[in-house]
Amino acid sequence: MSYTITINGQVHKTDVDGNMPLLWFLRDTLELTGTKYGCGIGLCGSCTVHVDGRAMRSCLMTVKASAGKKVTTIEGLSENGRHPLQIAWLSNNVPQCGYCQPGQIMTAAELLAKNPDPSTEEITTALEGNICRCGTYKRINMAVADAAKQMKGA
Amino acid sequence: MSTTSKDLNAISRRDFLKASGLSAGGLIIGVSLPVSLLGASQGADFQPNAFVYIAENGDTTIWCGRCEMGQGISTALPAAVADELEADWTRVRVLQGDANKKFGPQATGGSNSINQMLDPMRKAGAAGKEMLVAAAAQSWKLPVDKCYAKLHVVYNHVDDRSLAYGDLVGLASKIPEPEEPVLKTRDQFRYIGKPVQRHDQGDMVVGARVYGADTKVPGLKYAAISHVPVLGGTVKSFDKEVALAMPGVVDVVLIPRFEKPYGSVGGVAVVADNTWTAQQALAKLKIEFEAGENGSYNTTEYKQQLVKNVEAPAKKEFEKGSLDQAFGEAAVRHKGTYVGGHLSHSPMEPMASLAWVQDDKCEIWASTQDPAGIQGTIGAYLERKPEDITVHVMASGGAFGRKFMCDYVQEAAACSKAVGAPVQLTWSREEDTQTGYYHSCSAQHIEASVNAEGKVTGWLHRAAFPAIGSTFNPAVVQPTAGDLEAVSKHPYGIENMRVESGMAKAHTRIGWYRAVYAIFYGFAINVFTDELAHAAGVDTVQFLRNIYDNNMDAEQQEQAQRCLGVLDKVAEMSGWGKKMPANHGLGIAVHHSFHSYVAMAVHVEVNGDDVTIHRVDCAVDCGLVLNPDIATAQMEGAVIMGTGLALNTEISFENGAVVNSNFHDYPVLLNSGAPAEINVAFINQETKPTGLGEPGVPTLAPALVNAIFAASGKRYRSLPIQPA
Numbered sequence: 001m002s003y004t005i006t007i008n009g010q011v012h013k014t015d016v017d018g019n020m021p022l023l024w025f026l027r028d029t030l031e032l033t034g035t036k037y038g039c040g041i042g043l044c045g046s047c048t049v050h051v052d053g054r055a056m057r058s059c060l061m062t063v064k065a066s067a068g069k070k071v072t073t074i075e076g077l078s079e080n081g082r083h084p085l086q087i088a089w090l091s092n093n094v095p096q097c098g099y100c101q102p103g104q105i106m107t108a109a110e111l112l113a114k115n116p117d118p119s120t121e122e123i124t125t126a127l128e129g130n131i132c133r134c135g136t137y138k139r140i141n142m143a144v145a146d147a148a149k150q151m152k153g154a
Numbered sequence: 155m156s157t158t159s160k161d162l163n164a165i166s167r168r169d170f171l172k173a174s175g176l177s178a179g180g181l182i183i184g185v186s187l188p189v190s191l192l193g194a195s196q197g198a199d200f201q202p203n204a205f206v207y208i209a210e211n212g213d214t215t216i217w218c219g220r221c222e223m224g225q226g227i228s229t230a231l232p233a234a235v236a237d238e239l240e241a242d243w244t245r246v247r248v249l250q251g252d253a254n255k256k257f258g259p260q261a262t263g264g265s266n267s268i269n270q271m272l273d274p275m276r277k278a279g280a281a282g283k284e285m286l287v288a289a290a291a292q293s294w295k296l297p298v299d300k301c302y303a304k305l306h307v308v309y310n311h312v313d314d315r316s317l318a319y320g321d322l323v324g325l326a327s328k329i330p331e332p333e334e335p336v337l338k339t340r341d342q343f344r345y346i347g348k349p350v351q352r353h354d355q356g357d358m359v360v361g362a363r364v365y366g367a368d369t370k371v372p373g374l375k376y377a378a379i380s381h382v383p384v385l386g387g388t389v390k391s392f393d394k395e396v397a398l399a400m401p402g403v404v405d406v407v408l409i410p411r412f413e414k415p416y417g418s419v420g421g422v423a424v425v426a427d428n429t430w431t432a433q434q435a436l437a438k439l440k441i442e443f444e445a446g447e448n449g450s451y452n453t454t455e456y457k458q459q460l461v462k463n464v465e466a467p468a469k470k471e472f473e474k475g476s477l478d479q480a481f482g483e484a485a486v487r488h489k490g491t492y493v494g495g496h497l498s499h500s501p502m503e504p505m506a507s508l509a510w511v512q513d514d515k516c517e518i519w520a521s522t523q524d525p526a527g528i529q530g531t532i533g534a535y536l537e538r539k540p541e542d543i544t545v546h547v548m549a550s551g552g553a554f555g556r557k558f559m560c561d562y563v564q565e566a567a568a569c570s571k572a573v574g575a576p577v578q579l580t581w582s583r584e585e586d587t588q589t590g591y592y593h594s595c596s597a598q599h600i601e602a603s604v605n606a607e608g609k610v611t612g613w614l615h616r617a618a619f620p621a622i623g624s625t626f627n628p629a630v631v632q633p634t635a636g637d638l639e640a641v642s643k644h645p646y647g648i649e650n651m652r653v654e655s656g657m658a659k660a661h662t663r664i665g666w667y668r669a670v671y672a673i674f675y676g677f678a679i680n681v682f683t684d685e686l687a688h689a690a691g692v693d694t695v696q697f698l699r700n701i702y703d704n705n706m707d708a709e710q711q712e713q714a715q716r717c718l719g720v721l722d723k724v725a726e727m728s729g730w731g732k733k734m735p736a737n738h739g740l741g742i743a744v745h746h747s748f749h750s751y752v753a754m755a756v757h758v759e760v761n762g763d764d765v766t767i768h769r770v771d772c773a774v775d776c777g778l779v780l781n782p783d784i785a786t787a788q789m790e791g792a793v794i795m796g797t798g799l800a801l802n803t804e805i806s807f808e809n810g811a812v813v814n815s816n817f818h819d820y821p822v823l824l825n826s827g828a829p830a831e832i833n834v835a836f837i838n839q840e841t842k843p844t845g846l847g848e849p850g851v852p853t854l855a856p857a858l859v860n861a862i863f864a865a866s867g868k869r870y871r872s873l874p875i876q877p878a
Contacts, residue, residue: 020430028376028428033368034361036551037429038502039583043817046502074361081360089359093351093783096791097224098358099365099502099551127825131817133502133552134224135794136787137828 003067007032008076018064022056023047025063026073034074034102038131045130048103049073055110074102077109084150085109088143096134104130108144116152118144180209181323183282183331205256206235206282212306212320214239214246219257220267221523222250222354223501223550223557224791225847226784227267229352231275234780237345238279238338240303241319248353253525253545260547261524263558263666265748265845268780272843280335282326289325290317305344340778347839349783354549366521366548367506367580374508375404377569377579378432380441381421381589382411384810385662387446392422397435402427406439407572409565415626416531416559419589419663423565425573429580449810451661453595456807457493460597463656464616465491471635472642475650480612484603488689492600492678493872495804497593497667498814500822503551504586505562509569510576511536516543516567517576521550523558531560532567554795555666559591587820588812591665592805594619597656598678602648604690608697609704613648615641618656619674620664631659640675645713645746647705662807668795669851672747676852677859677873680743684860685869694742694860695725713751716775716838717744720753723773723837728755737761738768739864743857749844750776754793754853756829758861763876765862767797767829772850774834777841789834789850796854798823802874821878 002015005022007030016025026032026049038046040059047058050072077083085105088094095101104127111118111126118126123144132140183206207215216235222228232248235241251257259270283303290308291298294315301310306319340347357363382389394406404425411420422441426432481487507520509532516536522528525547529540536543550557566579581589596619603612621637623630633655635642642653667673687697698721705714721744724730728740737760744753757769772789779785802821806813814820859870 016428017431020428024428024430027368028430031370032361033364033370036365036503037367037580038504039816041583041816041818044502044583074359077360081356086359090351090355093349093355093787095224095352095355095358096226096787097502097550097552098354098363101358102361105359124826129824131502131822131824133500133554133795133822135791135823135828137794137823137825138790138832139787140825 003063005063005066006070008073014063016063018062020063021059022049022061022063022066022071023058026058032073032075036099036102038100044100045107046100046103048106048130050106050110053113055107074106077105083109084147085112085143088147088150092139092143092146094136094139094143096136100130100132104132104140108147111144112148112151117148120145179324180207181282181285181326182207183278183285206239206278208282208319208323210320210323212245212318214241215249216246217249217251217257219251219260220271221260221262221525221547221550223262223523223553225788226352226781227262228354229350230268230780230784231271232353233345233350234272235275235279237343238276239282240305240344242306243345243350245306250547252547253529260526261558263523263555265750265847265849268843268845269749276337277335280337281331284332284335285326285329286319286322288329289322293317293325346780347778347782350781352784363549365503365551366519367503367551369508369519369548369578371508371510371576373575375425375427375573375575375577376429376432377423377425377566377577378429378436379421379423379565379579379581379585380436380439381585382419382443383588383812384443384445385419385448387449387810388444389420389422390442390444392439392441394439396438397424400431400435400438402431403435405573407569409568412535412564414531414534416527416561416564417535418561418565418568423569423579425569425577433582445810448661451807451810453496453807457495457595457597460595460618460656460658461491461493463618463658464597464599468616468618468654468656469632470652471638471655472653473651477612477614477650477652480650481603483605484611485606486604486690487601488686489599489601490682490685490871492598492674492681494596494674494677495806495873496595497799497803498587498590498805498820499554499556499667500587500820501550501552501554501556504583505581506579507563507566508576508578509563509566511567511570517546518543518563518567519546519548520560520563521548521553521557522560522563523550523553524560527558528560528563531564535564535567554668555670556591558666583817584815587814587816590805591625591663593667593673594621594664594671596674598674600678600682602682602686604686608690608692608700610646610648610686610701612650613646614652616654616656617641618658620658620660622664622666624660625663625665632657637671640671640747644679645705645710645717646701647707647710647714649706661810669747669848672745672848672852673799676743676745676747677856680745680853680856681859681871684741684863693731695721695730698744713746716751717746719837720744720751720773720775723835724753724755724771727771727773727833727835728757730755737865739861739866741857741860741862741864743853743860745849745852747849747852750774750846750849752849752853754857756854756857756861758858758865760862760866765801767858769831770829770833770854772832772834774836774846774850775838776836776844776846776849778839778843779836780843782836785836785846786834788846790832792850793832793854794823794828796851797827797829797858800855800858800873801876802878804874804877819878
């Protein structure tokens with residue numbers, strides 16, 4: 001059985017086992033390693049990608065379920081890393097080790113796409129499922145607020 | 155240095171540049187390390203380390219020998235080099251050094267990188283600048299003191315000529331490296347003390363930063379592993395055939411325990427075409443384990459036993475003055491027992507490594523804090539010389555002390571050796587949670603006396619915890635005098651004191667967790683001090699000031715003064731003494747660890763079991779701050795980690811095995827749990843810089859517990875206060 005998935009605008013045809021989580025298809029088959037493994041059971045958010053515009057845990061989403069859909073990973077979020085969130089992440093010096101940040105950014109990108117003017121509480125709620133062990137939460141929340149401001153002004 | 159070693163040095167430099175994809179035409183400068191940093195084995199073949207390279211077009215490369223795990227060291231140290239070099243930071247590329255003696259000690263822990271490496275790195279930069287300036291002077295036929303460097307260009311005071319660094323590298327290469335280059339004075343700093351942007355964040359936000367788990371090489375296979383759940387246990391049986399029958403499975407590898415401190419506990423790995431297939435096959439193996447000698451380890455009972463061991467006389471390790479007299483003459487006496495659980499580091503990137511074992515070479519790519527530890531362990535495992543093991547140091551997705559140990563690398567090497575291909579091993583979160591080198595669980599009992607003048611006169615401190623030494627030597631069954639030094643040398647300087655060690659045989663592997671023993675020492679001492687202040691009827695901040703003022707120990711005057719400094723600062727920042735609303739409270743804690751000083755004040759609101767942290771103020775004395783923004787981020791991170799371990803996280807054992815498995819039952823702090831406001835102030839920056847990776851962690855939990863008491867009257871003496 002073969003599956004067709006559009007990833008970052010590129011069409012991929014694959015005959016891997018349809019039950020393989022999208023996470024491992026991205027990381028091991030396509031070698032798109034920006035999407036990270038953190039827990040494997042949808043608790044940490046490190047593997048967050050967009051599937052048809054919705055933030056999804058790629059560790060829980062199979063290749064079969066992704067077939068025919070448009071997947072965006074951190075590598076495809078913007079041209080040249082210039083998404084307002086990516087810019088705000090740098091201006092707030094958010095990342096420490098940086099491992100969880102692709103997932104944080106992808107979750108935040110969905111939030112801002114749906115809600116261009118989130119309150120502090122809405123930001124926290126949206127990012128509650130994205131764990132950061134370095135403890136960058138405060139800066140993450142500031143960066144999301146900055147990016148929202150930036151996007152409204154643009 | 156003999157001619158021969160000079161030649162070797164030259165060859166090595168050429169190879170080094172070639173390996174880094176750089177042309178040999180540029181200027182390369184080594185760092186001379188002080189003799190104290192050179193191990194005995196590094197005598198004859200020691201070469202300058204931590205190279206700086208300037209290409210003919212001026213592009214500059216600075217290698218960082220210390221490991222990057224998020225703490226920002228690979229920006230802070232190279233930026234200091236660039237400062238002394240008068241380099242333009244936008245022209246600088248930072249590369250992580252592979253395992254190599256020429257980088258000096260690369261083991262990254264103990265908040266020691268800046269302590270050890272700042273001066274040698276600054277000297278490397280200053281030497282490079284002097285060589286470039288001398289080269290320009292030579293080409294202009296001007297005296298050197300008429301020439302000066304500024305941002306990648308050399309100028310002179312005589313005419314308007316200038317030469318870019320890139321144009322000078324050929325000439326500068328022929329100038330001998332100055333042995334004692336002149337360092338900048340602080341008013342001349344360009345990057346030191348400034349919030350220079352980290353070099354690695356740009357890659358992080360686009361998913362391009364390559365961590366140990368992300369490394370790819372041609373022909374790569376992927377592995378998953380199940381470990382023996384009980385330390386010292388064995389694999390009894392497993393169904394290899396069912397796994398081998400699955401498409402994509404390459405091999406099933408039995409990995410026996412490798413009895414080295416950083417070796418595997420043993421287990422079974424599956425090697426496959428991708429990680430998922432390996433995980434699927436692993437689940438079908440139906441592995442049965444034999445528990446072995448630690449099969450009855452149960453942390454609930456074990457901690458109860460530790461409490462008994464510290465509430466009765468134990469082994470005396472330190473004594474001064476007369477505790478009996480102090481207690482006999484006391485106006486106030488108080489005692490308390492404090493308990494803490496095991497912790498797991500749980501970095502977001504679980505243990506992961508790529509190993510490629512071949513007959514004539516072995517190459518490793520790993521997230522690590524200790525490249526030489528990998529060389530030693532893999533060398534012992536493969537019966538090869540440590541220097542024959544090539545270790546590429548990858549970015550760590552968090553480490554917190556766990557990636558000092560390289561059991562996961564040895565397992566990847568075992569898989570690679572078995573299948574004859576490069577293998578990337580990624581532990582599942584469950585394996586990461588259950589196969590750790592855990593922070594010690596602990597019990598401490600403190601008794602103290604206060605005399606009629608309000609002075610603390612006597613301090614009895616008993617501690618029992620499985621010590622890290624047990625990981626290296628199973629004969630260690632209780633804390634040593636060295637393990638207890640944080641108490642016996644505590645800057646309170648109490649005149650009459652006795653420190654005792656309680657029995658605590660380890661039944662699991664114990665390791666260094668960010669801030670290590672300072673977590674439970676800082677907790678017990680600060681909570682007890684708050685209790686003692688209340689018992690004596692004195693405000694806690696005033697009580698602490700009195701203790702430090704009364705410290706007459708000649709060797710502790712600097713420590714006591716610096717503790718006072720951060721205490722006074724945090725009292726001011728937090729508005730200590732102000733009226734708080736109902737159910738709100740302020741708590742304070744001060745701790746000196748890893749050569750630095752931290753005081754924290756926590757503002758909490760308590761409603762029933764609901765604890766909300768509104769604000770944390772941090773006053774820090776780590777001397778000169780190299781990069782204020784990175785340093786602030788370290789403190790923010792310490793507050794988050796401190797909050798998580800104070801409130802919720804504990805690793806529990808039943809029948810010798812870890813009960814927790816993933817983030818649902820090891821609930822690290824989430825976004826909503828972060829304090830709404832964290833303020834950080836650095837004081838006493840005139841002093842020599844010291845580390846900051848760890849010292850922020852110990853103060854949060856006691857300040858929080860003291861704040862909860864202030865808000866609600868409820869006193870917690872065990873961590874975590876709300877176990878999952």
